Amino acid sequence: MGSITEQVDNIPTYPPSLQVPNVQEMVLKDPLEVPERYIRNEEEMQTKTDSSHLSSQVPVIDLSLLSNGDKEELMKFELACEEWGFFQVVNHGVAIEVLQTMKDASNEFFELPLEEKNKIAMPPNDMQGYGHAYVVSEEQTLDWSDTLIMLVYPSRFRNAKIWPTETKGFKESIETYSTELKRVAEELLGSVSLIMGMDKGALLELHKELVQALRVNYYPPCRTPDKVLGISPHSDTSTITILMQDGDVTGLQIRHQGGWVPVKPLPNALVVNILSNGKYKSIEHRAVTNESKIRLSFASFFIPLDEVEIEPLNHLIDSDSLPMYKKVKYGDYMRQSMKMKHDGKAHTRMAKTEF
Ligand SMILES: COc1ccc(-c2cc(=O)c3c(O)c(OC)c(OC)c(O)c3o2)cc1
Ligand SMILES: O=C(O)CCC(=O)C(=O)O
Numbered sequence: 001m002g003s004i005t006e007q008v009d010n011i012p013t014y015p016p017s018l019q020v021p022n023v024q025e026m027v028l029k030d031p032l033e034v035p036e037r038y039i040r041n042e043e044e045m046q047t048k049t050d051s052s053h054l055s056s057q058v059p060v061i062d063l064s065l066l067s068n069g070d071k072e073e074l075m076k077f078e079l080a081c082e083e084w085g086f087f088q089v090v091n092h093g094v095a096i097e098v099l100q101t102m103k104d105a106s107n108e109f110f111e112l113p114l115e116e117k118n119k120i121a122m123p124p125n126d127m128q129g130y131g132h133a134y135v136v137s138e139e140q141t142l143d144w145s146d147t148l149i150m151l152v153y154p155s156r157f158r159n160a161k162i163w164p165t166e167t168k169g170f171k172e173s174i175e176t177y178s179t180e181l182k183r184v185a186e187e188l189l190g191s192v193s194l195i196m197g198m199d200k201g202a203l204l205e206l207h208k209e210l211v212q213a214l215r216v217n218y219y220p221p222c223r224t225p226d227k228v229l230g231i232s233p234h235s236d237t238s239t240i241t242i243l244m245q246d247g248d249v250t251g252l253q254i255r256h257q258g259g260w261v262p263v264k265p266l267p268n269a270l271v272v273n274i275l276s277n278g279k280y281k282s283i284e285h286r287a288v289t290n291e292s293k294i295r296l297s298f299a300s301f302f303i304p305l306d307e308v309e310i311e312p313l314n315h316l317i318d319s320d321s322l323p324m325y326k327k328v329k330y331g332d333y334m335r336q337s338m339k340m341k342h343d344g345k346a347h348t349r350m351a352k353t354e355f
C-alpha cells in the first residue's frame with residue numbers, strides 16, 4: 001500500500017469531515033428539537049446487560065505509587081491494562097488549579113457566539129479546529145456534540161490558524177495543561193514498558209517523538225438522551241489517551257463483558273485508555289448525553305511520529321502462533337482509520353494479517 005501520510009507546510013493534517021450543523025446552536029434555537037439525523041436505533045442504544053453496577057469497579061491507579069516503583073501498584077496496573085484497558089488515575093501530580101483553569105477557559109470559549117468560535121473553524125482540508133470530525137457520509141447518524149481539535153506538541157506541528165486567541169488565557173491554559181499531561185503520559189508509558197518486560201524508556205523511544213493532540217468535546221443537553229449518542233462507539237488510534245471529565249455528569253461508557261459500563265467521574269481524576277499490540281485491549285467506548293446538563297470532556301491523544309513503523313513486539317508473539325498484526329506506518333494506520341466510518345474497532349482490522 002502506498003503511503004497516505006499527509007502534511008501541509010510540514011504540519012500533519014488529518015482527513016476532513018463533511019459539514020454538519022452546530023449542535024450547541026441547534027439546542028439554543030429549539031431545546032426540544034431532535035432531528036432525525038441524530039436518532040439512533042434501539043440496537044445502538046441498548047446496553048445489552050445492565051453493567052452500571054460495574055462502574056465502581058473500573059480500576060483506580062495511584063500514579064505517585066506506580067511511578068515510585070511500588071510493586072503492588074504495578075501489579076494492579078497490569079491487571080487494569082489486561083482486564084479493562086481503561087482506568088482512572090489519582091495522585092497524578094497535576095495541580096487542581098491547572099485542571100480548573102483548563103475547564104474554565106474552555107467553558108468560556110464554548111460560550112462565545114458562533115461567529116467568534118467559527119474564526120477557528122476546521123478548514124475544508126483538515127480535522128483540526130472547531131467543528132465536527134469523522135462525518136464521512138450523508139447517511140451517517142450524527143453525534144450530539146461539537147468539538148475543538150488541535151495538535152499541541154511538538155510545537156512545530158501547531159497550526160496557528162486554528163489556535164484560539166479570542167478567549168483570554170485559553171492558549172496558555174492549553175499549553176500548561178498539555179505539558180503536565182505529557183509528563184503523566186510519559187510516566188504511564190514507562191510503567192507499560194515495565195509490564196511488557198522491557199526497559200522503562202523503551203515504549204517512549206519507539207515513538208521517536210511523542211506527538212500530542214487535544215480534543216475538547218462539548219455535549220449540549222438533549223431532551224431525549226436515550227435516543228442520541230454524544231460520541232459514537234469507537235476505539236482510539238492513539239497509543240495512550242488521557243481524558244479529563246468536567247463536572248459530575250457521567251457521560252463516558254466503556255465496553256466491558258458485552259455491556260456498556262459508565263465511568264463515573266472521580267474528583268480531579270484522569271481517565272486513561274491504553275493501546276498496545278493486541279496484548280492489552282484497545283477498548284471501545286462512547287459518550288452519552290444528559291437531559292439537562294452540558295458536559296465537557298478533554299481528550300489528550302499521544303501518538304508516535306507518522307513515519308514510525310508499528311508491528312507487534314517480538315517477545316509478545318507466542319512462538320506457536322502467527323503474529324496478529326502486520327508492519328504498517330503509524331501515520332497510514334491512523335489516517336486509514338480516520339477515513340472509515342466508525343464501526344467500533346474497524347481500524348484495528350486494517351493492520352491485522354488476515355481480514
Ligand atoms: C466517533 O467519535 C470519535 C472517534 C475517534 C476519535 C479520535 C480518536 C483518536 O485516537 C484521535 C487521535 O489519536 C488524534 O490524535 C492524532 C486526534 O487528533 C487529530 C483525534 O481527533 C482522535 O479522535 C474521537 C471521537
Ligand atoms: O467524552 C468522553 O467521555 C469521551 C471522548 C472520547 O472518547 C474522545 O474524544 O475520543
Ligand SMILES: [Fe+2]
Pocket residue numbers: 234235236285299
Ligand atoms: Fe475516544
